[in-house]
Amino acid sequence: MFLALVRPLVTPHSTETLILGAGYAGLAAAALLAAEGRGVTVLEAHDTLGGCASFFKTGPYTFDVGATTFSAVRPDRPAGRVFAHLGIEPAFERVDPGMVIRMPHADVVRHASIDSWIHEAQQHFSGDQPGFWKQLYHLEEQVWSLIDGKSYIPPVTMRDWMRMVDPRNLVSLPLLPGLVRPVRHLMQQYGVDNDPTFRRFVDEQLLISTQNNAAGAPYLTGAMGLTYPSETYYPVGGMVRPAILLLRSITQNGGTVKFRRAVTSIERHDRRWRVTCANGDVYDAATVVSSIPIWNMASLLSGDADQGPARWFQKHAERFPRVWSALTLYFALDGVPSVASPYVQLHLDEPLPWVHSDSLFLTISRPGDTQKAPVGHCTVTVSTHARIDDWQGLSPEEHAERKAIMTRAMVAYIKRRMHEFDGMQWIHEDAGTPWTWVKYTHRHHGFVGGLPHATRQPLLTLPPNQTPFPGLYHIGDTAFPGQGTPAVMLGAWNTVERILS
Numbered sequence: 121m122f123l124a125l126v127r128p129l130v131t132p133h134s135t136e137t138l139i140l141g142a143g144y145a146g147l148a149a150a151a152l153l154a155a156e157g158r159g160v161t162v163l164e165a166h167d168t169l170g171g172c173a174s175f176f177k178t179g180p181y182t183f184d185v186g187a188t189t190f191s192a193v194r195p196d197r198p199a200g201r202v203f204a205h206l207g208i209e210p211a212f213e214r215v216d217p218g219m220v221i222r223m224p225h226a227d228v229v230r231h232a233s234i235d236s237w238i239h240e241a242q243q244h245f246s247g248d249q250p251g252f253w254k255q256l257y258h259l260e261e262q263v264w265s266l267i268d269g270k271s272y273i274p275p276v277t278m279r280d281w282m283r284m285v286d287p288r289n290l291v292s293l294p295l296l297p298g299l300v301r302p303v304r305h306l307m308q309q310y311g312v313d314n315d316p317t318f319r320r321f322v323d324e325q326l327l328i329s330t331q332n333n334a335a336g337a338p339y340l341t342g343a344m345g346l347t348y349p350s351e352t353y354y355p356v357g358g359m360v361r362p363a364i365l366l367l368r369s370i371t372q373n374g375g376t377v378k379f380r381r382a383v384t385s386i387e388r389h390d391r392r393w394r395v396t397c398a399n400g401d402v403y404d405a406a407t408v409v410s411s412i413p414i415w416n417m418a419s420l421l422s423g424d425a426d427q428g429p430a431r432w433f434q435k436h437a438e439r440f441p442r443v444w445s446a447l448t449l450y451f452a453l454d455g456v457p458s459v460a461s462p463y464v465q466l467h468l469d470e471p472l473p474w475v476h477s478d479s480l481f482l483t484i485s486r487p488g489d490t491q492k493a494p495v496g497h498c499t500v501t502v503s504t505h506a507r508i509d510d511w512q513g514l515s516p517e518e519h520a521e522r523k524a525i526m527t528r529a530m531v532a533y534i535k536r537r538m539h540e541f542d543g544m545q546w547i548h549e550d551a552g553t554p555w556t557w558v559k560y561t562h563r564h565h566g567f568v569g570g571l572p573h574a575t576r577q578p579l580l581t582l583p584p585n586q587t588p589f590p591g592l593y594h595i596g597d598t599a600f601p602g603q604g605t606p607a608v609m610l611g612a613w614n615t616v617e618r619i620l621s
């Protein structure tokens with residue numbers, strides 16, 4: 121009682137719209153709203169932007185922390201549409217080949233041209249490869265027509281449902297089985313399922329794009345994941361560069377971005393939202409757009425245990441009690457390796473400690489990219505899938521020991537398989553575990569990579585962007601339409617359309 125009396129009265133900073141998180145979802149939503157003249161304030165816990173697509177610097181080197189590839193940057197695709205709408209022109213290089221997959225038997229080259237890729241696939245794998253891939257590219261085009269430009273999907277309000285049943289949408293009906301049938305179903309249809317090498321190839325490609333395998337990923341979103349290497353873009357200077365342009369757009373249009381503002385609670389107060397930060401700042405707004413993951417949102421919101429926003433997020437979080445985390449390795453080389461693509465998926469021919477995928481994903485900075493490494497040097501970011509159970513309940517010493525073992529094993533393995541690095545000095549070595557993701561992105565347990573695409577959790581049942589609570593919206597890779605920078609930018613676009621409509 122006495123404490124309550126002496127607690128200093130905090131006057132909330134009042135703003136029209138609060139955006140929580142300065143990853144790609146939050147930045148895109150804030151930039152789009154600011155461009156429409158809306159007052160926006162972005163609150164970010166870390167001292168820099170980007171979230172899972174952020175960066176760190178060591179000496180003359182800049183490393184991407186997690187995400188490294190851009191896609192869907194054509195003006196008719198989600199990321200490209202946001203940039204074009206805001207008049208932003210990030211420096212992207214389309215890479216061809218989009219990826220090299222170093223399998224135990226050979227290198228498989230993902231040429232950008234569809235015909236060249238199909239020819240390559242026929243050299244390595246059996247079954248009706250042309251039929252299978254043509255069908256995937258066809259589906260990939262169609263899936264955009266199903267979800268793109270339709271901010272009323274997934275339907276939440278009566279008005280959304282009315283728009284859903286528009287006769288023009290009926291053309292998409294034949295696509296719906298592709299949301300609940302797995303990629304494996306298509307593979308069987310084209311007789312490509314009998315080849316174990318191809319099954320492994322598909323599973324590893326799907327794992328990095330849908331967070332699932334051919335038995336679990338729906339074939340519609342699987343088509344997007346399997347075809348994306350045909351249109352892969354390298355962001356010059358790193359993944360954070362386009363994010364910096366979004367931030368500039370926000371501030372040029374009168375918005376504010378506040379770093380070191382870790383949100384600790386979100387409450388409903390006098391028909392507005394009151395958001396408190398760890399440093400004691402309090403903000404108040406009619407509209408809140410949060411890109412903080414569902415698990416964290418459940419604990420940040422106050423209210424009734426049986427209903428209300430906390431329960432709503434909790435219910436969604438309970439549907440996804442375990443998702444992936446990631447292990448990462450970062451190093452620079454005093455040379456420029458001759459590899460056909462900056463992106464290499466290295467299939468493992470032996471298990472590596474605490475690695476829960478059969479591959480490592482390497483991103484090598486381009487020779488001319490002096491924002492990432494000096495001339496004649498390069499940086500390499502390596503990532504792979506991890507389970508948080510391996511990293512929980514450890515003391516700091518046990519964690520450090522496990523991380524050192526993992527790092528040594530990964531370094532030795534890469535040196536053995538990447539002969540292109542022979543003779544080069546490894547100048548800097550650092551690594552990341554689920555603990556690192558918690559520290560820098562605040563994500564619950566270090567869950568990253570978003571919600572896996574799964575036939576058991578169909579796309580249209582992912583947490584919607586509009587919550588049932590007035591003025592509270594949810595975006596980012598734990599909301600519809602899911603993970604990856606283009607998807608979270610599509611979620612931001614749809615949400616802004618809803619707010620402005």
Ligand SMILES: Cc1cc2nc3c(=O)[nH]c(=O)nc-3n(C[C@H](O)[C@H](O)[C@H](O)COP(=O)(O)OP(=O)(O)OC[C@H]3O[C@@H](n4cnc5c(N)ncnc54)[C@H](O)[C@@H]3O)c2cc1C
Binds near residue numbers: 144190
């Ligand atoms: C290893 C790895 C590799 C990947 N590779 C690719 C790739 O190549 N291409 C691709 O497109 N996608 C890739 N992804 C996925 C992609 O990075 C993410 O899906 C996307 O960046 C998520 O953006 P977001 O804004 O939803 O979330 P985040 O990037 O997580 O941003 C959320 C932000 O909210 C902040 N925040 C959290 N809690 C609070 C709080 N309480 N208060 C204030 N701020 C808070 C965080 O600090 C963070 O900045 C990869 C992901 C990982 C982990």
